[in-house]
Amino acid sequence: MATTHAKSGNSIGRIVLYTLLVFFCIYYLLPLYVMLVNSLKPLSEITAGGMMALPQEWTIAPWLSAWSSAQVGVEATGLRPYFLNSIIMVVPAVALSTIVGALNGYVLTKWPFRGATILFGLLLFGCFIPFQMVLIPMARMLGLMGLAGSVPGLIFVHFVYGIGFSTLYFRNYYAAFPTELVRAAQIDGAGFFRIFWRILLPSSGPIAVVCIIWQFTNIWNDFLFGASFSDFDSQPMTVALNNLVQSSTGVKEYNVHFAGAIMAALPTLLVYIVAGRYFVRGLMAGSVKG
Amino acid sequence: MGFLDIKQATKSYGAVQVLHETDISIEEGEFLVLVGPSGCGKSTLLNMIAGLENITSGEIAIRGKSMNGVKPADRNIAMVFQSYALYPNMTVSGNISFGMEMHGIEKSEREKRISQVSDLLQIKHLLDRKPGQLSGGQRQRVAMGRALVREPDVFLFDEPLSNLDAKLRVDMRTEIKKLHQKLGTTIVYVTHDQIEALTLSTRIAVMFGGYVQQLGTPKEIYDNPANMFVAGFMGSPSMNLFPAKVVSENGQSAAEVSLANGTKASIPFATEELASDVGRDIILGIRPEAITDRDGADRNSQAVHIVEAPVEVTEPAGSDTFVVSQIGGKDVTGRFRADVAVNAGDTFPFAFNMEKAVAFDPQSENRIA
Amino acid sequence: MRKLTMMTAAAALLAASASVKAEDVEVLHWWTSGGEAAALNVLKQDLEGQGIGWQDMPVAGGGGSQAMTVLRARVTSGNPPTAVQMLGFDILDWAKEGALADLNIQAGLEGWDDVVPAALQEFAKHDGKWVSAPVNVHSTNWVWANKAVLDELGIAVPTNWDEFVAALEKVKASGKTAIAHGGQPWQDATVFDAVAMSTGGPDFYKKAFIDLDEETLGSDTMKETFDRMAVIRSYVDDNFSGRDWNLATAMVINGDAAFQMMGDWAKGEFLNAGKQPDADFLCFRFPGTQDQVTFNADQFAMFAQGSEVGKEQAALATAILSPSFQSAFNVVKGSVPARTDVSDEAFDACGKKGMADLKKAADSGNLYGSMAHGHANPAAIKNAMYDVITAHFNGEYDSETAIEELVTAVQINK
């Protein structure tokens, strides 16, 4: 462990250390603090100024409003119905891209063939393609595939552009996975899928966490694809939040906006908080070994 | 036709040939060791036997049946890996039964066999543990158990002892030998440790540079190395190899060598094989145990010759003392009795048992006598 | 271009029949604020009364540009919405692609030609066919003022540039912000529109922004316009960049600033703050443009689903143009009806003034599409002009450079 050298005796050093740590905590927490504090104030307090101040009058009305009665379209539905839309899109998309990424990583490291490395390079380069560029051709393809304006279409799009990173994660992880285990399983008579399922997958926990966190965050937070490839009944959360926040005229209810924004971010926050402690372990186990 | 036949097998990666035409044939119950330095092609050959690497050309057959294109699981082989390759997510019994499960063996039968094997290897108390909770020696046993339980035609061992500490390595070596004697199965065993090769095998293939340098019984390999590589690689301390010249002395052919003090000495050969080669430069090969002090010399030998040579270093090793002198510019080590009074700087009589000496051609490095 | 259009139309036909029930309308729009949505709800209930379902597809952001992106994706994928909220040249562009349904039958039945101002018809008709249903007319050359501030400083409503500058100077001297402005390209351009109209008059405005005459664009009058923009900049506080328009309006409402140049939608902010027109705040045309109205109009275009316009599309178009909806919607929205024959009874003082101004301007040929709001030239040129105006307003270009860049911008994007 790299920690062994740290002497806890040097108390001035420790004070500086903790001061720095707390300082950075503040830096990272401030925006969330502002959002949270202002989501619990009545609008009049916000417009009166003092964005850093705690509410004089605490209220959860903005949260209730954002959840169930804020105006995000013709109907004042709040964000509630869009939550489900996002979930039924995100879960399959994350699952698919993770599983396929794992299979790809498995093939690329344990069953390599001529050109596998180049193929991987090409795959990785795909991560860098700007999404704005693919919008129109993607729309055309979805139309041709009959997936336009549907949840499966959205899932497909996120899956397609999620493969690059999920393959990267799993490939780097599996590269460090002992090939002898695969050979042993072959001699034991396990086939391609059985080896994957019984030998590699059970050991893939750490990297799966990294991959799922990454994919979940990216897909949940996507706006461009969500807006462009959804239908009136499949718009995801981010589109609704955008409609709430970006309304063109009328009074901007900042407290409701903030409440809605935090609400929309809750699932990803939850994923980070719950899975966060596996995250460093997962990164350690593979992806930063390069 | 033997039990395991390797016929003209080669392996290439693209343009690079890593294994050249190789022929090995062994009988059922033999213990074949593939030995050589790393990169010699021994592991490649083992993987080819296992079916983990394809054969570029030639054929590998088990029980007379060609194995080309047969997948590893269908070759009826079992393999023990260097890292043991125990499945980290399964218990010991899970590891042992996995192969049987894959081959569709019934549960009751699997349990019976696990029980037998764990008795044999004394790992019964470990069956419910995960590999991560085992010591190196225990893992080794589990890995062997996993192989044994399959009751295969051929066992393949890929440097199975190299991850153990020295003491355990010796113990496990003995255990493997016992197991082989008890079960009589055919084994192909890869190692870079020549002592393991000599102690375990019934047959050794010494490999280097993608070629089998010599195939033979341990005694053949040790006593009659086919070339300088085999001579130098097998045995510890390794065989002394030093330049000499064939001369004729008193009608007898002899090896003339130069000593560190500038004088020359000639040592008669035990045979007249090189009688026609007078004047030829050769490399003389003679094992340390054939260079002794006068009293330690083999009394049965007809060809012990004394050379007075300056002593450079002495290395007491308990049971013996290794004494080093420079001959032909090379360090030549003799194995003297422990209680011989000899010190660095002395000129001391070295007894050469020329019956054990071999000669190599300096260019081809092949043995000529 | 044609080939793709055909493909698209065919795909649209296919998808439309597949995904949307014939009797439902899917409406893509960006009206998600409370007032707007309430206004749209009038339309929705009207349709539901006729048994037509409303499938809501709101995409807010960027004054509709986000929705236009989505529209592009939807059309390309062969799954266009039934009806889409659109502005100005976007309608004509889509009409050129042959993507819009022909509404002539409805227009004929309802006599749209007679009640919709000609200047507006230019954006609702293509090749002599009605392709969209106008909802409202926003006029953009309004100035909003805090009456209390003006009274306190003894400022009368200015009627020309010099009076305006004098008024601004007075406010500045008092320590208040003279002009509340949000530094976003479209807001800069909204001010520019009014200044140009005031400086050069309607002919100049038409030649420069509608006809895109390069000589006019590079003329001294244009340079004068930019110089006046610089003057206006000097009366704006330093913290204007990126400010949302409604925050600027709030400055006027709170009495921190005296004037704001903004379209009629700003009125909603005043009303929401409990202010009364003429009592608490004033609305008047930008000094020097008392006779002119620059406008933009929200419309709904129907996407073609084959040879004939869909029954539900026809119903939607008819409902939009009905006087009752036009009145109900625009009272809420702050704009004025697209039909000039709607009763002004329900409207407040500013609304009544707006309706009267519109009718007068339409009748006298003084109604012009607003450059800032995409009703003078296509999006490419409009945005290129934004770039120049904004760069000049932020001090990046001087007036000389600005007119050169303006000419270049038009050349590149024409």
Add this chain to the structure above:
Amino acid sequence: MSISETANPQGSVVDRLRDALPKIVLSPTVAIVAIFVYGFILFTLYLSFTDSRILPSFGWVGWQNYENLFRIRAWDTAVSNLVIFGLLYIIICCALGLLLAILLDQRIRAEGFIRTIYLYPMALSFIVTGVAWKWFLDPGIGIEAVVQGWGWTSFEFDWIKNREMAIYTIVIAAVWQTSGFVMAMFLAGLRGIDSEMMKAAQIDGASTFALYRRIVIPQLRPAFMSAFVVLAHMAIKSYDLVIALTGGGPGTATELPATFMYSYTFTRNQMGIGAASAVIMLMTIAAIIVPYLWSELREKK
């Protein structure tokens, strides 16, 4: 190890299928990437030579879009902004991430808790945090106003309103979002370093500073590389960030190629120019990423 290639002319169809299985498994991905990445790149390349405006159109216009592109000042701004932004963003993120990782690695209390705080911004999109950031940076209500309220009246922080400085505010917000993630990568790298080596260095008398500088940091190269890929990817795709914070302003001061491309393709109905800018952008990415990928992947062979 390539069983899959085991040539077996006598093998049954099932056997051959089995041998080809890895490739079959990989093939959907290959097909998807071929169409949805490289196909689209080719399509965009083609579009950049056409007169496409509102929708793709296939009238060939040669290099005209490129010529126009380079006449547009905003494009120059966007490109130079990307250089400034990209460099600062990557360097600061790496430096801060490394610093935080080292701080966290000092056997501190509540490490998991603090780590989560540092990491969470990655979970939020700028649609969510954009308004908060805008407020912060706004001199009228944000940091400047707050600090002035504390009595430091001469304090100024109006970068977001300043043409010269606005791009740096984008860097601040971007660093806020990603540096925690980079920290996690470095922390993982630190934890992976052999502890015996650390002990050896201590016995050799290395100070903590020297220990990190001479022993630890050089061993974090793989972590640096991974961080670089992720950060470069983020920098190039930064779009939400700019839209949420400045909308490209003041003026065009914070325009980035991604926002430029979007606005030309969609807002301005100049799809041809938008495509041309996308092509230039891709070529730039390729010029940076391809040599990197090449060296990384070849090394591992």
